[in-house]
Amino acid sequence: MSGKNGTHAGPAPTTYRVEVAGKLVFPDASGAAVAAQFQLLGLQAPTEIRVCPIYEITGKLSPRELELAAKELLSDPITQEYRIGDGAISPAFVVAPHWRVEVWLKPSVSDPHEASVRKGIADLGLPAPDKVRCGTVYKIVGRLPAAQIEKAAKKILSNPVIHRYVLAAP
Amino acid sequence: MKRPTALILRVAGTNCDLETANAFKLAGAQAELTHINAIKSGKTKLLDADILVIPGGFSYGDDVAAGRILANELKGMVRDIKTFIRSGRPVLGICNGFQVLVKMGLLPHNKTEAQNASFTWNDSARFEARWARLRINTHANCLFTKGLPEMIELPVAHAEGKFVVKAPKVLEDLKRTNSVVLRYVNEAGEPAGYPYNPNGSLFNIAAISNPEGNCMGIMPHPERFITRYHHPNWTRQTFHKEGIGLEMFRNAVLHVQN
């Protein structure tokens, strides 16, 4: 049986965050569908919602290797841009003042995407990560009060049974 | 006459392989369902086949983005695939297979062979399973649509079917080289909005080919219209004697045989 504490050679694993954003020239259909749910729940209509994938990758990848994964696997060169950690901001990340709700599966829930991302990283010839997590960022543009965002986070954007969310004000 | 071999590529999540194989059988080909591992290990040689098909499905769950992971994986054998295409043999990417060909940079054809187009979410933000009216570009050089009526119908079933391009030039080149094969249209044969265009595709594009016309990517599913009984309205009309989709497979077989 493989031990859970295999010996690691080389540098200590690093945790990277890769956020992906759709280029602004492409309307965000998923965001519009989410925005429609706000109204049905009796909330104020947001000006716009942009839905962005976010990944947390822990492993012995070098920053350059991680960059390759972000470019070749995690984002689409035509429709999307990516940002690693707090790295430089590209135009797709310039969105009007917005609430930011990050939604992640709880660690107790197995994420089917994780295995695919691992495979994708391996196919690029990169070292296998120790851990991959996939989440979603909702950028909600509009002057919605905090209580409404909180309600939307619980009733539309996440299910507290399997998700946890992090909220950031504009 | 020799039955050409159609290699139907299979990976985890491929799910239109059997009906595509049956379509090729009906069209007179020998269909070989081949797992990608068999090609990677050298057990099966891609270039031994006469026709190459990347069928529909959800390769690797369409996780990250539709076709992305398989496109990257196939870059490991891109040289063979390019040789295959250059040899003039038929190459067909259906639905997920079209997404893969585009994300590999093989379609739309361009000199740099870098990805210059992509697919994004349907405008409706939903998976759409419906029959679409399509208009064939009769000027196209595409071997698959040769001799077909100008107006046809085929079913679509996808969530990420909105075709987009990197720059206007990509579309211009497609038009200039008559590589736009199928467009979503209304009853009058004119490009129209939802639900005629089920995904919001640029220029209502449903299928494109390389300028030589032997490599086609198509979002609708021709393998789901191989008898007249597949048509949603077969109980009320008689003009379809058989499935129009079958003609595309026959054309591929005839092309190899001639």
Next chain:
Amino acid sequence: MPTQTLPLSSLELTRATVKELAELNRRYGWSLSADELSAVQAHFRSESREPTRAEVETIAQTWSEHCKHKTFTSAVRYSDGKKTIRFKNLLKETVFEATQKLKKPWCLSVFRDNAGVVAFDDEWAAAFKVETHNHPCAIEPYGGAATGVGGVIRDVLGVGVGAKPIFGTDVFCLGTPDYAGPLPDDVNHPRRTFSGVVGGVRDYGNRMGIPTVGGAIHFDDDFRFNPLVFCGTVGLMPRWAVEKRVMPGDLIVALGGRTGKDGLHGATFSSAALDDSSSPAAVQIGHAIAEKRVLDVLLRARDQKLYRSVTDCGAGGFSSAVGELAADCGAKVRLENAKLKAADLEAWEIWVSESQERMVLAVPPKNLKALEALCASEDVEWCVLGEFTNTGKLEVSFHGEPVVGLDMDFLHDGLPKKERVAVWSPVSRPSVKKSSGPTDAAKVREALHALIGHWNVCSRAWVIRQYDHEVQGGSVIKALQGTQADGPGDAAVVWPHAATGKLDDYRALAVAHGMNPAYGRIDPYAMAMNAADEALRNLVCVGADISRAAFLDNFCWGNPEDPKVLGGLVRAALGCKDASLAFHVPFISGKDSMYNQYKDAKGESHNIPGTLLISALAPVTDFRKAITMDFKAPNDLLYLLGWTSDELGGSLYAEWLGKPLEGRVPEVEPGSALESMRALSAAIGKGLVSACHDLSEGGLAVAAAEMAFSGELGCSIDLDEVNRSKEVDADEVALFSESPSRFLIEVPADKEKDFLKATRGQPLKKIGTTLANPVLRIISMDGSLLIEEGLDGLKSRWNNRMPAAMGAQFKNGRKP
């Protein structure tokens, strides 16, 4: 390595008092009754030892309601005020007894495997199973529905030595999506539940490449806390694959997903500290591609005959799967061999975890190498958990330390039996008051508008178009029909060429459902009879061969410890038996879900309306003769088959009047109904019918409107021509009564003579014609024009209800 302490030994179960047993039961979430706890205690006393935790978990799982159907297989004393019936085993003496009496030679495997199996043709057999996944869908609709679909697919993969899933069905009972009343904070709004369960079915089914071809949705706000989600799968297998057996010495091989803490039931967490990482619900979201890999490998291994038996890992995980396969022989399991998601599992956790996408096989040792190669070629993980033995014992160890040592006899037959009490008291209902004198046409029109847009009538296209219902290339009669492919089909017909490879064989399978909890509120017996009738009606409408139809039952009920609730269940079971015998249609499999209860906003406990779903599967001899429900041509004749009585009890019209519990519930006369259905089937087979639709919710008015707008052709109907009992003296009753066993049939004039010949002796009446003019025209019994209404308006009411409530910016229909 985690310590393998056996916490129970220190708790000394054998010496515990009744109260202490109850405390252990609560703490570990075993859900065993007092009788069962004392049976467990007595067993280990007789062995003079303490059980391990894994042993009690195994027993609790094996004896659970889910695995053992305790309620349905128990002894019941039922009385309805007039008579008392004593059942030794409710299931055996009702549903199952009917199947045994009917003795259909084409029933190949019934009520004994993971799915019911019937012959399809000489070479192939069809397996069908429908499961519920209600509780998970209440708390996490998306994941609950996805894993529900994944589970029922594995049932079909695990029947015999495996069937290839060829299509799925999905049926929901939900609160209305535009419900505006109060809800406790931790309850999902019905709209969220609805879009979540549709999303779960969509994403799992579509990824698996299994077309979701049919289903039903019933909206009723009494399901808002406790939705019902029924997932069905039909599979096709060579007839040699129907039988499975296990030989001592065969290896126990686990295939597919890894085992993790994610599959541990909420209850078992209760002993651990409830931090954020150990969700008390432990709902999973499913991994369709992992299951697709398993499917690809399993069917190839089956055809190479690499294993002798297979079952799925469902409730109870390895403990149930191995326990089931080894029931007649015995098994030795070494849990350290299991592939784990993380190394933090204790032995008992590995043993009972319900992690998804796993199958267990019995593999002759000589075939292991070939299986290994196959798995490697498709990237599927596997492990040898142990071997089957002939000891009659279930022996489980972890790194050499014994974890379970149970006698199979005790595990499978040790469950104490007790007689339960069931009562039923019929309530007399006042009949629905009709207006006397001339009909108020405005009111009838208002009712028609309300009913055509009613939640239980309106278009399901918003759902159906999200399901890939045409993958595998076999959907020859689709759920949506008519000129614009959006009319409500009665049943789906699937041509399984992708499974059989037979492209010149036109034999197909039709699937349909019958379910109406509104009737069950008045009388569950009538609900059962009507469900059977409706399922068969739907099959007839597309041209299926109902002499070869098979039923599946799914009972979802409240707390069976309440004699009144159990009384309703008994009545429904009796209805199933009577319907099965009278229609000559056997039940081949079934499932029940008990304890569907909820607390409302005030904290009061309620049972859901007892709900019976009957799913029906039948062959279509030649699908080229199948028909659809849309009107085909103007000036065709419209025949109504069947009798119309004053049966508004449980009807949509009664609900619209605000009197849902008033009136007589539709009563089925299966004998004459069957004759009518056979005659109609014969006429359809001869090509004499161009459209046919059954009359169900909303009665004649709704059926006629649907056929008309689906074919974009009008119709004129004269209510005075309707075959009806004397009591039917009001237009509203003729229009909206939901009397069963009725069909509206379009017959071309040149085929009328032959049609009448084929249907001679049946209660059949010409009631009108189709029109080129797109209107619905209804002539009152007194000869005056009651309704003349454009089809566009009716259709848009019917079309728009659901997308509007679900917030779809892109509506279905040709005009965006």
